[in-house]
Amino acid sequence: MARQAMATSETKREVVADVPHSKESLTAEEFAHIIRGAAPVAMTFLGILALLYTMYFAADFFLPVLFAVFLSIILRPVVRSLRFIGLPEKLGALCVILGLMATGTAALYHLAEPAQDWIERVPMIQRDIEAKLWPMQKSLQQAREATEELRKLASGRSAAYFTREVTLQGTSFINQFFLSTWLTFAQIMITVVLTFFFLATDESHLRRRIRSMSFMGHRDSLERAFESIQSTIPRFLRISTLIYACLGAMTALAMHLFDMPNPALWGILAMVLGFMPYLGPLIAFACIATVALVSFEAWWQIVAPPLSYGVMSMIEGTVITPMILGRHLTLSPIAIFLSMILWTMILGIFGTLLAVPILVILTILGQHLATVLRGTDPVAPSPAEITPKVLPPPPA
Numbered sequence: 001m002a003r004q005a006m007a008t009s010e011t012k013r014e015v016v017a018d019v020p021h022s023k024e025s026l027t028a029e030e031f032a033h034i035i036r037g038a039a040p041v042a043m044t045f046l047g048i049l050a051l052l053y054t055m056y057f058a059a060d061f062f063l064p065v066l067f068a069v070f071l072s073i074i075l076r077p078v079v080r081s082l083r084f085i086g087l088p089e090k091l092g093a094l095c096v097i098l099g100l101m102a103t104g105t106a107a108l109y110h111l112a113e114p115a116q117d118w119i120e121r122v123p124m125i126q127r128d129i130e131a132k133l134w135p136m137q138k139s140l141q142q143a144r145e146a147t148e149e150l151r152k153l154a155s156g157r158s159a160a161y162f163t164r165e166v167t168l169q170g171t172s173f174i175n176q177f178f179l180s181t182w183l184t185f186a187q188i189m190i191t192v193v194l195t196f197f198f199l200a201t202d203e204s205h206l207r208r209r210i211r212s213m214s215f216m217g218h219r220d221s222l223e224r225a226f227e228s229i230q231s232t233i234p235r236f237l238r239i240s241t242l243i244y245a246c247l248g249a250m251t252a253l254a255m256h257l258f259d260m261p262n263p264a265l266w267g268i269l270a271m272v273l274g275f276m277p278y279l280g281p282l283i284a285f286a287c288i289a290t291v292a293l294v295s296f297e298a299w300w301q302i303v304a305p306p307l308s309y310g311v312m313s314m315i316e317g318t319v320i321t322p323m324i325l326g327r328h329l330t331l332s333p334i335a336i337f338l339s340m341i342l343w344t345m346i347l348g349i350f351g352t353l354l355a356v357p358i359l360v361i362l363t364i365l366g367q368h369l370a371t372v373l374r375g376t377d378p379v380a381p382s383p384a385e386i387t388p389k390v391l392p393p394p395p396a
Helices: 002-057 059-084 088-118 122-132 134-155 173-179 181-200 203-212 220-256 261-275 279-296 299-325 331-349 349-373
Strands: none
Touching: 002 059, 002 331, 059 088, 059 181, 059 220, 059 331, 059 349, 088 122, 088 181, 088 261, 122 279, 173 279, 220 299, 220 349, 261 279, 261 299, 279 299, 331 349
C-alpha cells in the first residue's frame, strides 16, 4: 500500500511538473507569435472603423467626392476615345462635362413639370386614398368597437374614453427642398469640378503614381487592380444602364396600355430607381400603385399597372440581370444587401446608388489582395534586388 501511494504521488508530481512547461513554452513562443500576427489585423480593423466614422460625420463632403470618382471611372473611356481623334485630355474632359450637364439639364426640364404636378397633388391624393379606403377603415373601426365592448363586458368595468388630437406641424416637402437647395447646389458643383479634374488628369500620370506605391513590393498587383477597376466598373454600369433602360421602356409601354397618366414619367422613374437594389423597385411599385389607386375606379385597372411592373421587375432581378452580369462579375445578394444598408446609413439615401459600385471595387481589390496573400502574385523586384547580368568575354 505504501509503495502504491508513493507511485501515485510521483505520478501526480510528474503531471504537475509537465503543465508549467507547456504553459511556459506557449507564452514564450506561440503567444508572442500570435500577438505579432494579430497586431496588423487589429490596426487595419481600427483604421476601417475610423474611416467609416469619419465618412458618417462628413457625409456631405464624401458624397460628392465618391460620385466624382465613379463618374470619372465611367466617363474615362469617352475621354480616351476623344483623345484618339486628336482632342487633348483637358479639352476632351471639358466636352464630356458639358455634355453631361446638358443631358442632365434637358432631362430635368422635361421631367420637372409632371413631377411638380404630382407633388402639388399630394394632399388631394391623400384625400382620394382615404375616400376609397373608407369602407375598409369603417369595417376595421366597427371591429375595434365590438372588441372594446366585449372587453368591457368581460371586465365589468367601464373604460373612460380619451380623445387625443394630434397636430403634425413642420415644413412641407417643397420648403425642405428649398432650405437644402444651397447644400445640394454646392454638392453638385463639387461633383462637377472634381469629375473634370479627375478626367483631365493624364492617365499615364496616374499609372506612375500607382507604380510608385509599394504594397509589400506588389506594384504590379496594384496596377492590375487599377486596370481591372477601370475596365470592370464601366462595363458593369453600361450593362446595368442598358438593362434598366429596357425595363423603363417596357414599364412606360405597359403604363400607356393601361391608360396611366404620364407613362413616360413612370418609365424613367423605374429606370432610375433600378440602380437602387431592393429599395428602388419597392419605391417604384408603391408610386405606381398609389397613382393607379387615385386614377381608376375598377379594381382590375387599379391592380394591373403595379402588378405588371412587379412581374417585369422580378423577371429582371431574378433572370435577366444574373444571366448577363453573372458572366462578368458575380455578387452575393447578402453582400449587396449589407452594402446597401451600410452605405445608406453612412451617406443617406444616395448611398443606395453607390452601394453596388463600391461593392464591385472592394470585390476586385479583395481578389487581388487574396492573390497576393496566397503568394501566387509575382512580386516586383526592387532596384537593389536587380543583379546586372555579366556578359561573357568575347572569344579570342
